[in-house]
Amino acid sequence: MELGERIIEIAMGNGATLAGIASVEAIKVSASHTIYIKMGNYAGVGTVKDDALPDNQLFTWPDSVKSVLVIGLSHPEDKPELDWWDGRGTPGNRILIDIIKRTSQKIENSLNIKTSMLHYYVEKGGIFLKDAAVLAGFGCIGKNNMLITPSNGPRIRLRALFLNAEIHPTGPIAFDPCSDCKVYCRKVCPENAMDEKAPIFKSNAFSERLPGRDGFYDREVCNVRMEKDVAESAIINSGTQHTIKYCRRCEFVCPAGKKTGRQ
Ligand code: SF4
Numbered sequence: 001m002e003l004g005e006r007i008i009e010i011a012m013g014n015g016a017t018l019a020g021i022a023s024v025e026a027i028k029v030s031a032s033h034t035i036y037i038k039m040g041n042y043a044g045v046g047t048v049k050d051d052a053l054p055d056n057q058l059f060t061w062p063d064s065v066k067s068v069l070v071i072g073l074s075h076p077e078d079k080p081e082l083d084w085w086d087g088r089g090t091p092g093n094r095i096l097i098d099i100i101k102r103t104s105q106k107i108e109n110s111l112n113i114k115t116s117m118l119h120y121y122v123e124k125g126g127i128f129l130k131d132a133a134v135l136a137g138f139g140c141i142g143k144n145n146m147l148i149t150p151s152n153g154p155r156i157r158l159r160a161l162f163l164n165a166e167i168h169p170t171g172p173i174a175f176d177p178c179s180d181c182k183v184y185c186r187k188v189c190p191e192n193a194m195d196e197k198a199p200i201f202k203s204n205a206f207s208e209r210l211p212g213r214d215g216f217y218d219r220e221v222c223n224v225r226m227e228k229d230v231a232e233s234a235i236i237n238s239g240t241q242h243t244i245k246y247c248r249r250c251e252f253v254c255p256a257g258k259k260t261g262r263q
């Protein structure tokens with residue numbers, strides 16, 4: 001078994017729904033990473049801005065990092081609680097972090113490959129996970145601006161691990177469910193965030209490559225809905241924190257991956 005296959009087997013054995021390998025060199029020239037330095041303030045709704053970090057400062061990844069293991073965890077419609085923001089993050093992301101930690105230990109101990117964790121936020125050392133997932137062969141960027149996978153559609157969340165080893169990439173793959181779809185995602189949006197082409201930020205000229213696959217996604221308009229979701233949050237299950245149930249309409253309506261039963 002090749003090294004990449006063994007790494008993927010370890011990640012899947014630890015609970016990942018999907019796992020794949022992308023090369024760091026390919027990630028550095030991917031669409032989001034190329035445009036990132038022109039973006040202005042990248043902090044989104046709910047992001048705590050770290051004043052110690054200058055705007056648009058991409059973390060300098062060590063030269064020793066050659067590959068990235070990308071993992072995905074299914075977030076099906078019938079388990080919405082995986083995606084509920086509870087002030088500390090989401091339950092789904094905590095599961096992903098646990099899978100990454102156990103996978104890191106096993107790779108270091110059994111394969112003798114040095115690994116390092118990534119911060120979730122790009123401005124703190126992370127990577128654009130959707131770009132990395134496409135390069136790792138998970139699927140494509142859909143017309144709803146999300147990663148779309150053959151097995152789970154967009155109902156999947158991502159995490160990654162740096163590897164100090166050249167591992168053969170597992171993607172990209174030929175997959176495009178949007179090409180013959182009636183584009184349900186854009187019709188269902190309560191804010192009409194995907195009705196027109198929009199720059200990623202108003203301060204930025206429109207990019208032919210981003211946002212999403214064709215520029216028909218207005219992040220600031222989508223953020224209006226997210227602000228409403230924050231305002232409508234409530235304390236549930238006798239907890240002490242408000243739980244935010246962010247809008248997922250354009251995700252749940254997507255037919256991709258529903259036939260597999262894995263969602
Ligand atoms: S609903 Fe259709 S057009 Fe939208 S992301 Fe899913 S497959 Fe693509």
Ligand code: SF4
Nearest residue numbers: 189222225247249250
């Ligand atoms: S998350 Fe909701 S508001 Fe944002 S683009 Fe999707 S459907 Fe529209």
